[in-house]
Amino acid sequence: xxxxxxxxxxxxxxxxxxxxxxxEVGISLTNLSLLKTxxxxxxxxxxxxxxxxxxxxxxxxxxxxxxDST
Amino acid sequence: xxxNKIISSAKVLSRIVKWLCYLFFGLFTVVVIHWHIAPxxxxxxxxxxxxxxxxxxxxxxxxxxxxxxxxSSLQLSELPAAMIYWLYLRAAIFFAITLLIIREVDYIxxxxxxxxxxxxQNEEHFRKIARWALIGFILSCxxxxxxxxxxQLDFKLVFPPLLLSIGSxxxxxxxxxxxxxxxxxxMIV
Numbered sequence: 001x002x003x004x005x006x007x008x009x010x011x012x013x014x015x016x017x018x019x020x021x022x023x024e025v026g027i028s029l030t031n032l033s034l035l036k037t038x039x040x041x042x043x044x045x046x047x048x049x050x051x052x053x054x055x056x057x058x059x060x061x062x063x064x065x066x067x068d069s070t
Numbered sequence: 071x072x073x074n075k076i077i078s079s080a081k082v083l084s085r086i087v088k089w090l091c092y093l094f095f096g097l098f099t100v101v102v103i104h105w106h107i108a109p110x111x112x113x114x115x116x117x118x119x120x121x122x123x124x125x126x127x128x129x130x131x132x133x134x135x136x137x138x139x140x141x142s143s144l145q146l147s148e149l150p151a152a153m154i155y156w157l158y159l160r161a162a163i164f165f166a167i168t169l170l171i172i173r174e175v176d177y178i179x180x181x182x183x184x185x186x187x188x189x190x191q192n193e194e195h196f197r198k199i200a201r202w203a204l205i206g207f208i209l210s211c212x213x214x215x216x217x218x219x220x221x222q223l224d225f226k227l228v229f230p231p232l233l234l235s236i237g238s239x240x241x242x243x244x245x246x247x248x249x250x251x252x253x254x255x256x257m258i259v
Contacts, residue, residue, distance in 0.1 A: 027259065031259045032259070034257065034259060035259045039257070040257055040258065040259045041254055041257035041258055042254075042257070042258035042259070043258070043259050044258060044259065047259050
């Protein structure tokens with residue numbers, strides 16, 4: 001998919017673990033893992049809002065558009 | 071969630087129909103076995119619509135010979151053994167189809183009651199109902215008799231099983247769409 005989720009990059013920058021983010025955001029670890037691995041089909045605005053608040057970043061820091069090579 | 075009365079009623083109804091099927095088939099089996107032992111007992115019974123096309127046991131109408139008016143009627147004791155076996159086999163097939171459909175309906179009702187309407191194999195259950203109903207439709211269109219008077223084939227289009235089949239196919243498509251939407255919903259974080 002051409003939308004890449006950079007949660008792991010942001011987590012590394014903030015020196016946070018996924019479990020910590022999960023607790024702060026109030027989303028299950030399973031769902032966050034889905035998002036991190038790019039398996040999720042969508043993100044709700046309130047989820048994005050909570051993640052951005054917790055990581056102190058912008059949506060663009062988490063989501064990145066990479067054009068398809070074909 | 072509040073207990074759904076319609077689902078509960080449907081469950082009870084399907085159970086009643088299932089046990090009625092067992093009961094009627096059991097009775098029919100007893101009659102066939104008893105007919106072998108004492109065929110004269112059935113001099114009083116008339117087969118009116120036994121060889122007409124139709125779904126299930128509705129095609130059989132038994133009535134005491136005291137009410138028989140014309141000579142066109144046929145008593146059970148007059149039937150050759152092969153025809154009795156045919157009636158029994160035909161009834162057995164329809165009972166089996168009805169029970170198989172009820173089994174699928176039970177699966178669907180269970181999944182709906184446990185709030186897994188679009189999660190489980192409901193699409194497949196509806197497809198199976200459609201398949202059994204279509205077989206029921208094809209079989210119910212034909213019936214035949216082979217008596218002293220000769221061979222007679224009866225053909226009639228029996229629409230209820232066909233409508234059930236089409237309705238089930240439509241519901242299978244709806245549930246397939248619902249399953250996809252439900253999966254999408256689950257994959258949105």
